[in-house]
Amino acid sequence: MRERGRKSGSAVGPGLYSAAASVLAGLERREGALKTLVYGSRFQNPRLLCALVSETLRYSPVLDSILEAAGLLRAEKKLQPHLAKVLVYDLLFGKGLRGGGHGKVLVLKHRARLQAELARLKVQKKVSRNEDLLPPMAAGGAGQAPRVPRYVRVNTLKTCVSDVVDYFKRQGYSYLGKAASLEDVSSLSGKKFLLDPHLPELLIFAPQTDLHENQLYAAGHIILQDKASCLPAFLLNPLPGSHIIDACAAPGNKTSQLAAILKNKGQIFAFDLDAKRLATMSTMLVRAGATCYQLAHQDFLATDPADPKYSSVRYILLDPSCSGSGMVSRVPVEEENANLPERLQALSRFQRKMLAHALKFPALQRLVYSTCSVHQEENEDVVLDVLKQWEKEFRLVEVLPSWSQRGLATCAKAKCFLRASPKETLTNGFFVAVLERQPAGASGPSSPQEFSQTVSEVGADPCLPLKKKRRKKKPET
Numbered sequence: 413m414r415e416r417g418r419k420s421g422s423a424v425g426p427g428l429y430s431a432a433a434s435v436l437a438g439l440e441r442r443e444g445a446l447k448t449l450v451y452g453s454r455f456q457n458p459r460l461l462c463a464l465v466s467e468t469l470r471y472s473p474v475l476d477s478i479l480e481a482a483g484l485l486r487a488e489k490k491l492q493p494h495l496a497k498v499l500v501y502d503l504l505f506g507k508g509l510r511g512g513g514h515g516k517v518l519v520l521k522h523r524a525r526l527q528a529e530l531a532r533l534k535v536q537k538k539v540s541r542n543e544d545l546l547p548p549m550a551a552g553g554a555g556q557a558p559r560v561p562r563y564v565r566v567n568t569l570k571t572c573v574s575d576v577v578d579y580f581k582r583q584g585y586s587y588l589g590k591a592a593s594l595e596d597v598s599s600l601s602g603k604k605f606l607l608d609p610h611l612p613e614l615l616i617f618a619p620q621t622d623l624h625e626n627q628l629y630a631a632g633h634i635i636l637q638d639k640a641s642c643l644p645a646f647l648l649n650p651l652p653g654s655h656i657i658d659a660c661a662a663p664g665n666k667t668s669q670l671a672a673i674l675k676n677k678g679q680i681f682a683f684d685l686d687a688k689r690l691a692t693m694s695t696m697l698v699r700a701g702a703t704c705y706q707l708a709h710q711d712f713l714a715t716d717p718a719d720p721k722y723s724s725v726r727y728i729l730l731d732p733s734c735s736g737s738g739m740v741s742r743v744p745v746e747e748e749n750a751n752l753p754e755r756l757q758a759l760s761r762f763q764r765k766m767l768a769h770a771l772k773f774p775a776l777q778r779l780v781y782s783t784c785s786v787h788q789e790e791n792e793d794v795v796l797d798v799l800k801q802w803e804k805e806f807r808l809v810e811v812l813p814s815w816s817q818r819g820l821a822t823c824a825k826a827k828c829f830l831r832a833s834p835k836e837t838l839t840n841g842f843f844v845a846v847l848e849r850q851p852a853g854a855s856g857p858s859s860p861q862e863f864s865q866t867v868s869e870v871g872a873d874p875c876l877p878l879k880k881k882r883r884k885k886k887p888e889t
Contacts, residue, residue, distance in 0.1 A: 431455040433494035435465045451624045468501040474545045475500055481529040488518045504530050505542055559619040560740050560834055561597055565635040565642055566613045568672045569701040573613055597838050611642055632699035637665045640832040640842035644782040645669040647811050647846050648729050652677040655724040659712040660732050662689035664696045671702035680705040683712040717772040726777040732766045734759055734783040734790050738841020740834055756789045763790055767798045771806060779847045784840060791843040792823040809846045
């Protein structure tokens, strides 16, 4: 039987299902966006894989209910959960399993029970169609959030904004200049694109613009990175030649952005506990032309701040593991999960440890803390709680005053925090805080105005000639 949206003769067997399970696991671990993981999997038919993962994600809450009620994972302990979800999606909502190896055998043993639980769920919800089981947003209803544009960061280690703009013009795209408002961004359609108003090396394309097979992407000249994800490195704003720690570095987009800001002059110590993620990150950094980094397969919490190796570290980017609740591509199953409070409590404990440890580095002057979470427990609460212990040495800095969405109004110093969301900023959900060392002589600006002037230098397009300063002639004697 032919599966929906799949060509006859396509490789649908174990390879597809295993690849889909790996992509789902990668999304859960925040290793990258959906299409980045799909194309990084090297599966021979990425469109087929992307379609299967997207549909599995769309039905994720429904599949979780059915898997729990049927007791599949309790009965088949050798069946990996992500693989089970993909297989059960295709069995119940696709066109039936055509491959799947041993996983297929295990799932088919429970086919009658799975189908019975689907029927029971329809009766309970008083619906007749599978589509009607989906929540309004997943079904494409009126409650759907605004579509997030395709953001493209120009990699200035290899090219410049003006050259990339010219390239896309030659490809038939229409360049509309710098966006003046969110309305400009939300109205993008077809082959039109804009320059971002906040980040000078970020281009904005219409939602669903697929550039994964574009030659600039393949060559590392452009990085497909959400705008909110670009903010931490941009706001850290290290000077070329600086030493930086990227405490939770994989999958590497922020690290490559830091290398570009440094112009490959300096040193980035990039940490991650997952060897597979580090290997993927290494490949990505090589493609991006980054050279000023040192990868460390170790726990950042195990590093010694007094180690002479880190004696010159003045900047730290800390983007610790979080709930990922701000990711648009993630189905918010966790919001319905009774264990969410306990999970947030465990995550926030870990995040507090990470932040407190980062502030111990003796030469540290500026730190950016960020998450892709919408929860106060992982964001404002973590920063304010840790800062109580360090308030004599560090302070919050109000940055990017033109940014509309700030911290939660119920929190102290809300104006010092940046939040992002699909509705307010047309990005993924995100949180950013900038901390600076207290002494008056500390490096970096203490006011939004000074900071804006500093980051404007980072955004200078290297393809444009810089004005030379005229030297004043010395008076003749």
